[in-house]
Amino acid sequence: MKDKIIEIVIENTQKGKGTTIAMLSESLEKSKNFISRESNQLVEDGVLFCIQNKEPQYFHKSIFEQSHQVEIAKKIFLSEAELKNHTQKEELKDFQKLIGYQDSLSDCVEQCIAAISYPNNSLPVLLNGPTGTGKSFIAQLMYEYAVNHNIIGEDKPFVTVNCSEYANNPELLTANLFGHKKGSFTGADKDNVGLIQAANGGILFLDEVHCLKAECQEKLFLFMDKGIYHKVGENEKWETSHVRLIFATTEKPEEVLLKTFLRRVPITVMIPSLKDRGIYERIQLIHSIFAQEEQLIKRNIKISNFVYNLLIEYDFEGNIGDLKNNIKVCCANALREKADDTLEIHMRHLPKTLFRKELNIKTLQNESDDRLLSIAELSNEVKDNNRVIQLYNQLLAIPKQMDSEEVIFQTIKNYYDQILYDKKTIQDNKSDYLMNEISIIIKDVMKRYNYKISNNDYLLLMQYIRSVMSSPVRIRNWVMNHKDAVDAFYKLSSSLTNRESMVATVISEQINNRLDTAIDNMFASLLSLNLKMMNKGEPINSRIGIILAHGYSTASSIASATNKLLGQYVFDSIDMPIEVTTQEIIEELNEYLSKINHYQELVLLVDMGSLEEIYKGIETEINADIGIINNITTKLALEIGNELKLDTPLDTLLKNACEQNSFQYHIIEKKQKEDILVCACASGMGTAEKIRQLLSSSLPTGINLSILTYDYNQLLEKEHRDNLFERYNVKCVIGTLNPGIDNLLFIPIEELIMNQDIEILEDVFKQYLSPQEITDFKQRLLRNFSLTNIMNHLTILNPNKLLEHVATALDDFQQNYGIRIENNTCVGLYVHICCMIERLVTHQPLDNYLDIEDLQANHQDFITSIRQTFASVEKYYSVEIPDDEIGYIYDYISNNL
């Protein structure tokens, strides 16, 4: 099967197309689940790679590499744009040494490539920008590009002339450029072929071209037009040369060069100054210059954090050249002071000009706080930061939809995979100052809130925090530039987390205090999402307990003791000084509540004041039911905590506590129940989840109605008493078997398959969707809930075969048992029984049929008939249908007779 998949994917990749699971499943007549598993295995094995957008597309790796002349270094791309970016990078390989080639200089690089690749001698190009911005460097890289892409031969020269060196002797420049005959002017004591001739077949780079006199420019543009020129002193003979020309100037070209000359230079590349490159490129430059110095002086270099920050922030008039010179002076000064293997660079080693201007006393006084960074660490920072920004960009691109949480978590996991891939194993590096500080904060908070995170996850989380902390400026700039999208993401992540966001706030506050780093919304979101994703302990639910008591640590001691005894983070605490007023308590409480995202119930355990007064003071916009109880003790906290854990409804919980302890309590019903749709299936939670997915994908994104899955048996058992109804306003239940709850709308899945009852569903959704959205929804519903699609989605077995077997067995059963099952019920039964076969094949049968004894005692004939008629199915799939499963089939049929 894998070979067949590869064959199809190769064919499409050759045509420049991706292959989807649907395409493969159709041509190979296998279920999508199966194909998806096989294809993903091929991705894992490095044979295919995949773009993981809504409908994943697969490509053959080596065929793609051959046809695009690139190396595909990743297995999964999150979007087409990411793949494009990845392949473009390869094209620009020759400019990799130019820091910023993909960012601030990307347009420049594109222009340079276009100019140098232009057929027949390329196009002359003018590099224009302030001193030290890299014009000469770019000219050199253009030459390397031309050689590497066979535009010019490997043996052809790159000749540079700095015209400013001839400022006082323009004639000499003309003579050197065009060549001269011996004796053609005073001092010309021998023949000179000239640089234009010397550069024949290669590139001539004329730096500071504004120093060329007008006559020289004229002579040059004749050469540009016709490729011919006279040597100085030899006006009869025409010389020829094939030279590609690159010019550079720091001046405004139109002010210093002849218009006629400029007209012949069609491409002007504007090179930005260092201060316009952004913080990230500065960091990269500093790192790269230090790394070059390390190689040059053959010593390891460590650089003080202060020096590092100053180099990042300082406005170097002479741009990169100036930055480079200053770094060189630092190294030379440090080298003079101490000639060890490791060179330490401190503030005192900065060149005097920089030192005097920037030095502030406070910095000097604190020099003992300074930490030294090795160049390797700088390099990691450069890399890590890049990844954080990449992660952020990917997260912002995720649309708000039903499965946002899943996609977000996967994106974060991919980010961690990259870190792991690079570092193989992450070290808990205590010698690193930042890591150490972060570790103290995180460990403290984790312990306090009873979070359980595996050691590996913990190190990954720290690594993420460290990456953000190590280059706050760049990330802050990024966040500022994406403010609206970041705020939207913050909202989205808040809706996905409960108490985690409050715990994240506590961590953020500590980071702010201890590390003096302001926290942005992106970081806050990532912290709470990480906490939710990584927590291996009991999930923190949406019922909040807060203990509020007077005294230095009364509340926190009760909370901590209770949480420990309950083995779960149930209570938060607020300690209040003895003398505070109730009003102050309320303010503190409101401040605290504002940090927690969303929760549905709040239980306040207080030691004083009138309950009346406190609840009236609680902010009115809180959308949660609030229970307040006074005379708090550890015993009471324990009782209430336990009930909270057990999900006991709020009023019962408080009533019980009061009965046992004769206390007062008060409930304020503020919560607006959220509308939801429930998928519950007698065929199990797995089927319910799959139906939920199909339904969600039929709806537009961002709809304000959640679809949840719920245990069918629990519904059956508890009916309206179930917690579900206390928390939510359940609009309807969709599934295979009706749980039969009074006044609760039920839509059987077969009706959707048979395209019936769609109007009822339409009624449910009307208030959430526009008329156009309703039309789209109905169409998608029709497609998604076709029998084949359902079967494809629900089972890994070949759906066509399975359906065929089940349909035949069911026909036999009707004859054998002497009943006629209605069409609709049959369709529902197909779905139910097919899922059952899959459960049996995968050894996950349902075993809690409630009336099993009654079935066995009174309906043996039914059991026997099913066994007889399904014998061939059992044989084909090597399974045995247990009595419990037959019970569900019995319900299905008897409910619908």
Ligand SMILES: Nc1ncnc2c1ncn2[C@@H]1O[C@H](COP(=O)(O)OP(=O)(O)OP(=O)(O)O)[C@@H](O)[C@H]1O
């Ligand atoms: N983007 C860059 N990435 C890495 N190094 C760079 C970059 N730009 C410039 N440099 C380095 O900075 C130094 C100064 O650059 P360069 O001499 O090319 O500037 P320039 O614009 O030609 O200056 P001038 O106008 O003074 O001649 C060089 O050592 C160069 O290698």
